[in-house]
């Protein structure tokens with residue numbers, strides 16, 4: 411035991427790859443999560459639960475107990491607090507070296523673009539950050555384009571359902587987390603959004619992830635069948651509040667035997683089945699993705715399109 415902390419094994423990583431390495435170590439159960447990583451110039455020393463090749467001994471400071479920190483959500487280097495409490499924001503900022511900003515929403519997620527106004531409480535005055543998800547990196551701007559890390563498991567599930575070489579259309583792509591996650595199995599992905607800020611970040615993310623088969627499109631999803639008079643193997647509809655009105659476009663875009671993933675917020679099982687069955691459907695399977703608020707959940711309908 412040292413005055414400033416405890417001596418542990420640590421892994422030295424380049425700061426630009428630190429989040430990716432951190433996620434990798436978490437996945438392998440090797441990150442010692444009770445201690446603060448050490449910042450040293452261009453590198454970060456990540457505390458480990460044991461020795462790994464290339465590890466070195468170093469002194470790490472324990473994080474303050476979790477219960478001292480106000481509840482918050484992490485999106486890349488930004489923490490989102492639920493209340494405007496500047497002292498709490500400063501404590502959160504100090505608790506993790508990977509954080510650069512703490513914000514509080516000043517309104518609900520709203521409007522066509524599904525964005526919300528945010529106020530910076532501590533740290534750098536920005537709402538932009540980079541999120542790492544399953545080895546992919548996404549530039550996001552929480553004030554100007556929708557992004558939620560909560561669907562990352564769902565994106566992996568859809569990825570797991572895909573056959574090699576599928577042609578995919580993501581009708582409400584946002585900054586591209588579905589489109590980019592699916593691109594390595596797809597032959598190509600059309601990724602559309604109505605929000606110019608989202609499409610601009612989507613272009614950045616396509617570049618950053620070196621995707622060569624994702625086509626960002628600034629378009630209203632209702633017009634996609636006219637813009638692309640062809641069909642796709644898989645169509646993603648992630649506009650949970652109101653995507654029923656886009657079902658005609660989705661069925662026009664999906665080939666018979668192809669799959670539409672239709673996301674919806676609902677308060678009862680099967681709430682959208684009648685609207686879906688108004689179209690040619692070979693089969694439909696409904697599942698709960700995650701809870702949203704008491705009594706309301708995010709559901710997905712996997713629809714196999716009929717003849």
Ligand SMILES: C[S@@+](CC[C@H](N)C(=O)[O-])C[C@H]1O[C@@H](n2cnc3c(N)ncnc32)[C@H](O)[C@@H]1O
Nearest residue numbers: 522523556557582583584603604605630631648
């Ligand atoms: C809930 S977000 C989903 C974004 C993305 N799929 C994700 O998982 O992060 C819905 C997106 O649909 C976009 N949008 C809303 N209406 C649209 C429309 N008529 N056509 C195309 N995109 C639309 C919004 O700008 C927003 O980025």
